[in-house]
Amino acid sequence: MATKGISMGQPAVRLSGWNSEHGHVRERLRLAVCGTCGGTGQEEVQPEGALAATPPLEPTPEYLEWLAAESQRLERAEPAEILRWAVEQYAPRFTMATAFGPEGMVLIHMLSELAPETPIFNLDTGYQFPETLAMVERVWERYGIRVELKRPELSVEQYEAANGGPVYKTDPDRCCFDRKIRVLRQAVRGMYAWASAIRRDQSPDRARAPIVGWDRKFQLVKVSPLANWTKKDVWAMITRHNIPYNPLHDQGYASIGCWPCTRPILFGEDERAGRWSGTGKIECGLHSLDDPQSNQYTGRGPATGAGL
Numbered sequence: 001m002a003t004k005g006i007s008m009g010q011p012a013v014r015l016s017g018w019n020s021e022h023g024h025v026r027e028r029l030r031l032a033v034c035g036t037c038g039g040t041g042q043e044e045v046q047p048e049g050a051l052a053a054t055p056p057l058e059p060t061p062e063y064l065e066w067l068a069a070e071s072q073r074l075e076r077a078e079p080a081e082i083l084r085w086a087v088e089q090y091a092p093r094f095t096m097a098t099a100f101g102p103e104g105m106v107l108i109h110m111l112s113e114l115a116p117e118t119p120i121f122n123l124d125t126g127y128q129f130p131e132t133l134a135m136v137e138r139v140w141e142r143y144g145i146r147v148e149l150k151r152p153e154l155s156v157e158q159y160e161a162a163n164g165g166p167v168y169k170t171d172p173d174r175c176c177f178d179r180k181i182r183v184l185r186q187a188v189r190g191m192y193a194w195a196s197a198i199r200r201d202q203s204p205d206r207a208r209a210p211i212v213g214w215d216r217k218f219q220l221v222k223v224s225p226l227a228n229w230t231k232k233d234v235w236a237m238i239t240r241h242n243i244p245y246n247p248l249h250d251q252g253y254a255s256i257g258c259w260p261c262t263r264p265i266l267f268g269e270d271e272r273a274g275r276w277s278g279t280g281k282i283e284c285g286l287h288s289l290d291d292p293q294s295n296q297y298t299g300r301g302p303a304t305g306a307g308l
């Protein structure tokens with residue numbers, strides 16, 4: 001069976017599993033925590049990410065070996081070359097998540113030249129700054145690309161009413177899980193690969209990101225074209241090409257997430273010091289270490305896996 005987006009010459013991918021030749025749908029049950037009352041129960045686990053695609057892309061040992069070799073080969077490649085590789089391999093099942101950070105804007109600029117039809121989305125938690133949301137129109141005006149806002153099921157009002165107030169104050173890990181991780185999981189369902197704008201020099205977890213690798217948390221290939229770039233590289237490109245960026249960066253906000261969990265940084269502080277400041281939390285869970293269990297919020301600490 002031919003698989004669109006999978007190039008010739010790479011190892012065969014086992015295209016079976018969730019819908020086997022016997023017609024069964026594999027079912028699993030896992031412990032789930034209700035996003036409203038905190039009670040626990042069991043929920044059926046549906047295939048995720050590339051496993052839900054038709055045909056599915058499965059991380060067989062041969063495929064992972066091939067991915068690792070490609071990642072190694074792409075270590076010295078320019079970001080645009082890495083993006084081109086990803087488009088050739090996985091489009092139209094290749095997507096990108098952006099929080100409109102400087103790195104994300106650089107990738108959007110590159111995609112506008114390489115593959116403007118690539119679906120790009122933003123996780124709209126309901127807590128983003130107006131300046132961030134305004135980037136949707138700025139991207140449209142500059143590139144003719146419509147970034148899709150992906151939202152949680154419950155509005156902020158419904159979510160806070162159901163939980164007795166803002167969850168970001170009492171349990172930010174759970175808030176990120178409900179309003180980002182669940183939404184991303186849905187957004188990449190049926191995709192083979194997603195691009196993220198992380199840089200290795202941003203955090204210890206990000207330092208271990210391959211250029212391309214299997215994202216066990218969301219069950220698809222994750223591509224990080226800017227892994228080897230520095231903050232200086234990113235801003236040099238923004239200046240060179242007059243790429244639009246979030247105006248909050250000019251007000252001391254180095255890394256921008258939701259308004260309740262973001263502050264400007266002080267001179268000499270780390271660029272991510274303004275995120276969840278004073279809580280000990282450093283990631284929303286989308287890019288931290290590759291723990292597949294973190295797709296299941298347990299309330300026992302960080303729901304750990306964007307520039308988001």
Ligand code: SF4
Pocket residue numbers: 125127167168171172173175176177179180257258259260261284
């Ligand atoms: S960053 Fe803050 S407000 Fe946004 S989802 Fe996470 S905890 Fe909630």
